[in-house]
Amino acid sequence: MVNALQGVLLACDIPSKEYILRLNEEKSQNEKFLLEELDDTHLFVKAVAVEHLQKKLKEFQERNTYEIPRREHT
Numbered sequence: 001m002v003n004a005l006q007g008v009l010l011a012c013d014i015p016s017k018e019y020i021l022r023l024n025e026e027k028s029q030n031e032k033f034l035l036e037e038l039d040d041t042h043l044f045v046k047a048v049a050v051e052h053l054q055k056k057l058k059e060f061q062e063r064n065t066y067e068i069p070r071r072e073h074t
Contacts, residue, residue, distance in 0.1 A: 007035045008050050010043045012057075017043060019060050020053060 012020070020043060024034040033049035045053065 005035050005044075006047055007044045008047050009038075010045055010050075010053070011041055012043070014040055015064075016057055016060070017041060019057070020045075023053070023056060 010020070017040070021034070021037070024032050027033070033046045033053070034043060035046060036044040038044060
């Protein structure tokens with residue numbers, strides 16, 4: 001018997017992948033979205049979770065992006 005799962009292949013850097021794995025671990029068993037951890041930069045996730053993950057990753061990247069302080073011209 002064959003089991004087929006509908007999902008999306010995510011390609012990401014290692015810090016983003018670790019963040020996604022942490023998000024998945026925080027979910028209850030029936031809310032988990034990770035179907036398979038493929039390698040260091042690829043995950044297979046449920047298609048219904050993609051929009052939520054994009055939002056969370058954007059927030060994560062905004063919090064962890066260094067911006068050069070503006071200099072005041074004198």
